[in-house]
Amino acid sequence: MNNFFRKLALLAVAVFTIAGAAAQDADKILGVYKAVEEGKESKVEFTRQADGSYRGQIIWLKQPDNPDGTPKLDVKNPDASKRSVRADRVVVVDGVKYDAKKNVWNGGRVYDPTKGKDYKVEVSFEDARTLRVKGALLGFSRSVYWTKIE
Numbered sequence: 001m002n003n004f005f006r007k008l009a010l011l012a013v014a015v016f017t018i019a020g021a022a023a024q025d026a027d028k029i030l031g032v033y034k035a036v037e038e039g040k041e042s043k044v045e046f047t048r049q050a051d052g053s054y055r056g057q058i059i060w061l062k063q064p065d066n067p068d069g070t071p072k073l074d075v076k077n078p079d080a081s082k083r084s085v086r087a088d089r090v091v092v093v094d095g096v097k098y099d100a101k102k103n104v105w106n107g108g109r110v111y112d113p114t115k116g117k118d119y120k121v122e123v124s125f126e127d128a129r130t131l132r133v134k135g136a137l138l139g140f141s142r143s144v145y146w147t148k149i150e
Contacts (some may be wrong), residue, residue, distance in 0.1 A: 003038050003065070006009045006105045020077055022141070024099065024107075025093075025100060025103070026054075026097075026098035026100070026105075027048065028045045028046065028125070029054055029098075029105055029131070030046050030048060030054075030121065031045070031046060031148050031149075032044070032045045032148070032149050032150035033045075033046070033056075033131055033146035033148050033149065033150050034146060034147045035144065035146045037069070037114075037144055038114070040061075040062070040063070040114075041061070041062040041127035042058050042060060042061050042062070042088075043058070043060040044056045044057065044058055044059065044092060044146060044150070045057055046093070047054060052097060053094075053095050053096060053097050053107075053108065054093070054096050054098075054105055054108075055089065055091055055093060055094050055095070056067055056091070056092050056093030056099070056133075057088070057091045057092065058088055058089060058090045058092060058113075059088070059089075060088060061087055061088040064087060070090070071086050071087070072086070072087035072088070073085065073086060073087060074086075074090050074113050075117065076113060076114070076116025077113070077116055078116055078117075087091050087098065087113060090111070090113050090127075091111065092110060092111050092112075092113065093108060093109070093110050093111075093121055093123065094108050094135065094140070095107060095108030095109060096121060096123055102125060103120075103124065103125075104122050104124040105122070105123040105124070106120075106121065106122045106123070108121055109121055110133060110135040112135070117137075117144065119136055119137045120135065120136045120137065121133065121134065121135055121136075121137035122134045122136070126145065128148075129147055129148045130145055130147060130148075131145065131146045131147075131148060132144075132145055133145075133146060
């Protein structure tokens, strides 16, 4: 009987170790990334949400204001209630969850505020500091690459 409990304890330790490693891999996405697209520079921060999904939100824009000094807004958003959100606070990746088998975050959406459109998304690391954000719609896809800075 003692041997049974010893094996059970070892199994429990192994399960918690594996679960902890998977959570650590999933949290690898957390941090701040520099994004440069079409000459526009921004910083996006990934955070973990209460439901276990991850969200990427713009936290900084190189040029956050219009020429007249007013803040840029998310004016192309198809959801009229979000058009008053400052461009330097827009959520650009939402609802992604870590798939340990594929080593990617998927199942969510990526939003392109320059076009006012959102797409299915798959996020993965190209290397330790380069995040690949791949948006797809109707069989077409486009990837952008962000550099982890924090």
